[in-house]
Amino acid sequence: MKSCENYQEDLPFLLEEVLEAPERADLQAHLAVCPTCSSELSAYQGLRSQMLSDTPSDPGDLFFQRQLKAIEAQIRLAMPRQRSVWIPALAAAAMLLLVFGLGRWREQRDLNFKQDWNSALHALSLEPEVPMGDVELDDLNEKELALFAHRMEEEVLGSQDETWFDDDTDWDDLDDGQENQILQQLQDGPTGRQT
């Protein structure tokens, strides 16, 4: 037979509603006939009610909104920045396009230049029978060189392609590599002869 002390140990759990059915029934049966334990139950009920009534004052919605924002900010600071893989990929693609575009532009520029050069040489040809490929700059006298330069200028200024050559462009701006390339192309002979 259980003592009042044993029954009183179960009183907090009776209030918490966690006793198994047989234990609860046994305790309730004892409480019905034991004023001491019944009084003790009331004391526990009062204690629990007093604890529950001691609720801290609500700091308000603004407090919790601020708290949320602080949490979000700390998370952003704490986590490593996840860089998009697309940005460097797009940058690389843009670079490739730029390089490719520049290459094509230079090729077209060189081609245009060659065409203009050939056209100027053709205009200078005093003997039409002479194949263009045999004309050498060294073969031109001063007068022919001046005419050649003049016709070159006319050809270039009249060119629709103004992207690579403008009024301010000075041949002296060409670097050694570009000059050599031009000269090499001239030495090799015209490929885009205009008729």
Place this chain on the structure above:
Amino acid sequence: MAVLAGDQQAYSLLVKKYQRAIFYTALRMLRNPEDADDVAQKTFVKAYRALQGFRFESSLKTWLTTIAINLCRTELMKHKRQMVELPENLADAGFERQKEQEAADFKKSQLRSALELLPLRQREVVTLRIYQEMPFKEIAKALDSNETAVKVNFHHAMKSLREWMSKKVKDEEL
């Protein structure tokens, strides 16, 4: 799962859902709103970083509570708040009556003092059970204990507080 994938927006919804419960748990443990706010913030930041390790073995609330309780312990240790055993004879506690206060307020302040004097583990169990209505099974998970031990702690805590109340009632009657 969007949250486990690090979706901060989704996580904010979880914060809104549990921030009050976590804050009040910390407040009851620490009795200081600033410290409780700090613990609450650290709880959610820590949880976000550890989301990948959440195994769904307990509820999310229990998991958050576990983090918060541990942070509260750290905070209490940091401030070296003395937690002493509640003396068996509360007459020796030396509580002084403050006549200017309302009886209810006086009782509340005395109750808070008594709660603060409970051993840390008993205080944690009582806080989670009475104020958070957490099942004993979940409390055991949160405190990394077993259900029997948790119930024993709860019993001791309530018995100590009950004895304190009995003493105060007798003092008021005198």
